Amino acid sequence: MIKNNDSAVSPVVGVMLMLVVTIIIAAVVSGFAGGFAEGQTKAPQATIQGEFSVTRGLSIIHAGGEAIPTADMLITVKNGPTFGPNLEAMSTSAINLATVTTSNGVAVMSYNSSTGGFRGYGISSFNPGDTLYVNITNCEPTILQKTVYSSHGDYYFDGTHWTFLDSDTGEKLTSADDSFWALDFVNQENIGKSFYLDVNDKASGTLISRAVVTIKG
Known part of the structure; x- marks a missing residue:
């Protein structure tokens, strides 16, 4: 005579229990991953364009996307392949935001003139449609390109162009x-x-x- 064991778990119930456990584990993992992602700072998405003239300087154009908080913004320049191979790493220079201004002449960042310490930001963010400028006088290599400026001569601005003069002879160098x-x-x-x-x-x-900025006259 065959006896029924009512205390045994049927295969269907077992599968359902395993499925429930799997769903719970997946929910916990997903929640953890989501919390981790939310804890990380997400960079703004934006399109930036640039223009450079040897007589007018650098223009940085916010062509669209999200606003970029000024306090989190780092602008760098580096030589491209047209200057020669493998120059990007050695020529990277960060632009001092104190030399960058708005169309109204407001400096993006400023320092205390007496102490030299950081004073504050002139604008809170770089917004779509805005253009920032680095005047040609602040495009001197010792300011704009600190990693590649030369100490073998003197930079001279004649009011229109920058030239490079021999320290000993005063003659123009090429x-x-x-x-x-x-x-x-x-x-x-x-x-x-x-x-x-x-x-x-x-x-x-x-x-x-x-x-990618092409140098113009």
């Missing part, structure tokens, strides 16, 4: 005379060449947008 002057954006011999303009998010450490 790119062939000094390898660093050959990398400088304000060098008239570099008209037609291109450099990279990167806008980065300091909070997340990621690149927001890169513009």
Whole structure:
């Protein structure tokens, strides 16, 4: 005589229990991953364009997307392949935001003139449709391109162009005379060449947008 064991779990119930456990585990993992993602800073999405003239300087254009908080914005420039191979890493320079202004002449960042310490930001964010400027006088390589400026001569601004003079003779040097002057954006011999303009998010450490800027006269 066969006896029924009522205490046994049927296969269907067992499968259902396993399914419930799986769903619970998946929900816990998903919740943890979601919380982790929310805890990380997300960089703004934006399109940045740039223009550069050896007589007018640098324009940085917010062509669309989200506003970029000024406190989290890092702008860098670096020589592109038209200057030579493998120059990006050694030529990367961060732009001092105190040299960057709005169309109204407001400095993006300022320092205390007496102490030299950080004072504050002139604007809270870089918004779509805005253009920022680096005046040609602040495009001197010792300011704009600190990683590639030359100490073998003197930079001279004649009111229109930057030139590079021999420290001893005072004569004008060419790119062939000094390898660093050959990398400088304000060098008239570099008209037609291109450099990279990167806008980065300091909070997340990621690149927001890169513009390839062609040097013009």
